[in-house]
Amino acid sequence: MRRAAMCFSLSHFPRCRVHTLTNSWWQSFHHINRIGRGSISSKVLAAGKQGLEGRFNSTENRRTLTTKSEGNSKAALSKKTTIRHEILDETTKSEVDIYSSEITEIGNTQYVDIRQAIAENKDLAKLMTFIIFDIETTGLSRDRERIIEIALRDLRGGENSTFQTLVNPGCIVPNSFVHKITTGMVNRPDVPRMGDLIPILLRYVGSRQKPGGYVVLVAHNARGFDVPFLIKEFSRCSFDIPSNWLFVDTLPLAREVMKSGGSKPKLKLQDLGQHYEIPLVGSAHRAMADVHMLTAVFQRLTFDLKLTIPSLIEGHSFWPSEVGRSKKKKNSG
């Protein structure tokens, strides 16, 4: 039997480190705010040092797992399938049945604007699952190019908090100089095509979301690049973006933070990483390395902007249907 490597991996990070950093200060921001600016900085930055730098350098707590599945993933979806995750050093093995989790259906509420409701009801904010994601592609045009790698990371951390896979684009990869992903790496029968991968991706995200909750997917330049690419690929494969997926673009957040800097701000993800002195893990422009970087950058940006979950959702999130529509309306009158 051919053992088809799905080429996606799951990494195990210290449980709740990121969750603690993000959610604790978000939830307690107003409380901490009463203590004073200096106290906020010292407390949160201390948490950041432990949660971010400590995590990145902590090899003893970080175990990379590879995931392999047997058989074609699309065919496998027709029946209950278990994907086995094997730790590289083979000292331990674990199994996760990502097909057993239910994706919560929101019914016909697609594109119903819940952002105002979240702003008015803090309990709804607790139903949010924040997932940082990044894609690598064969180029910049959403119409002509294809996704060749995708990585996600649940901000809560913990076991199976990350998801990473190469994607077979069915064409050559002309821009390997960018991400070091070659045609030979992805044009293989054991690398899933997007149509096979999307159901797995949906199940994974569904396994991370809270019952009845919403998923907030965060990416750098999400509005201009990642989300349009996702929409295009989902559409091409006859899938819909789930109705409970919201998106946040960190590029305008960075622009807002950096605009007071005087000189022309550098807003590339790697520049933001340098600004915040965040160490790079892995190769830049590989999806998971960029996800780890953005995870740290996102938290620093939201801290600098003093954003709570409700204010982030209300003021900085968007639905897929809003992509392609200019956020700022030109004055027609």
Added chain:
DNA sequence: GGCCCTCTTTAGGGCCTT
């Protein structure tokens, strides 16, 4: 392509994503 900035708004250039 979306967004921001300016030498602007009846526009154009540059950044950001790969």
